[in-house]
Amino acid sequence: MSQSKPVLAIDAMGGDFGPETIVSGAVDGARLHGAKILFVGETGAVQAELDKLPLGGIEYEIVHASEVAEMHEKPSDILRRKKDASIQVACRLVREGRAQGVISAGHSGATVACGMFIIGRIQGVERPALASILPTENTPMILLDVGANVDCRPYHLFQFGLMGSAYAHDLLDYAMPRVGILSIGEEEGKGNVLVKEAYELFKMAQHLHFVGNVEGRDLFTGNVDVVVCDGFVGNVALKLSEGLSSSMSRVLKRELLSSGLLPKIGTLLARKAFHNFARVVDYAEYGGAPVLGLKSIALVCHGASNAKAICSAVRMGAQFVASKTNECLIQTISANEELTRYGSSAS
DSSP states (O other): OOOSSOEEEEETTOSSSTHHHHHHHHHHHHHHHTOEEEEEEOHHHHHHHHTTSOOTTOOEEEEEOOBOOOTTSOHHHHHHHOTTBHHHHHHHHHHTTSOSEEEESSOHHHHHHHIIIIIOBOTTOSSOEEEEEEOOSSSOEEEEOSSSOSSOOHHHHHHHHHHHHHHHHHHSOOSSOEEEEEOSOSSTTOSOHHHHHHHHHHHTOSSOEEEEEEOGGGTTSSSOSEEEOOHHHHHHHHHHHHHHHHHHHHHHHHHHHHSOHHHHHHHHHTHHHHHHHHHHTOGGGTOEEEEETBSSEEEEEOTTOOHHHHHHHHHHHHHHHHTTHHHHHHHHHHHTHHHHHHHHHHO
16 A cells, blocks of 8 residues: 555444544544544435534545444344445455555444454464553553453463564553463462463463463553453453443542532642543543454444544554554564464364
8 A cells, every 4th residue: 555644444333423423533533643534434424524624634535335233233244234334344445455444433243253354364363352451550551352252262362462462562662561361360370271271372482571370450550561361351351440440430529529628629639630540541542442463453442432532543543554563463473373383283
């Protein structure tokens, strides 16, 4: 592709709030992060939102799609029966070379499925993983898989660790990311069969900083950069952390507002600290969860994404393309190809 700017296909019909939020956020992202946007969706609906916005200096196109992937539909049905769904059309734009990545706040299962079967997987990757960036006491941490693969084998977890490490290196600028396995104890030998066998693979890995098992209570300390688990465990951990941060914020606000004069004065003095806390736990800061292991980037955004979250997703997608992160992923997988093959046969 000859364009100097990263080109991203946006599923304009996805998300809880439809084109209004998606188009606004994508335009902001294009302006701030130097990306060209291909808006995929019903032309009239997309154009109506674009007409409301200042578009000077923005490069964009509208690519018509007559169907939408509904949340109640199975990903397999969307793939087979909705060939003109906006997420399918967006992924085909990547396969055809017209775009370098896809962003969607719509049906996450459909995004993963279309990514796998339309964009395709990196050679050697059997299961692409959904990675989420989580805040910690120090620097952000990557948790994967958070829902794409409910049932996994040891070598799947091993590949998740390889891909997560490459992603943390390129996108978060960690020189040697620390990689751990989510388990019920830190000691070697703790955990179920999946964790124990994956542990042995990680110990033999090349060019990987493996730190062993990580307990759930250690996820947010900042002492590990990449944590791997199967998609069932990862999704529960992700939803638990989201729910906990939201509940803590509500409880804190309620207690401060219902207290006496002195606590309220303290609240005013600590306003900056509260603002910083809210920013750290806000998913909109990171935009979306990348599907690692595809030939091009696909970002799955929260269904309730606001314009800020979509703008952040554009930033992440543009950075992924500009830093050539997929090349790093391919090299990392290739360097451990024999070990992955060994793990596959052992499983």
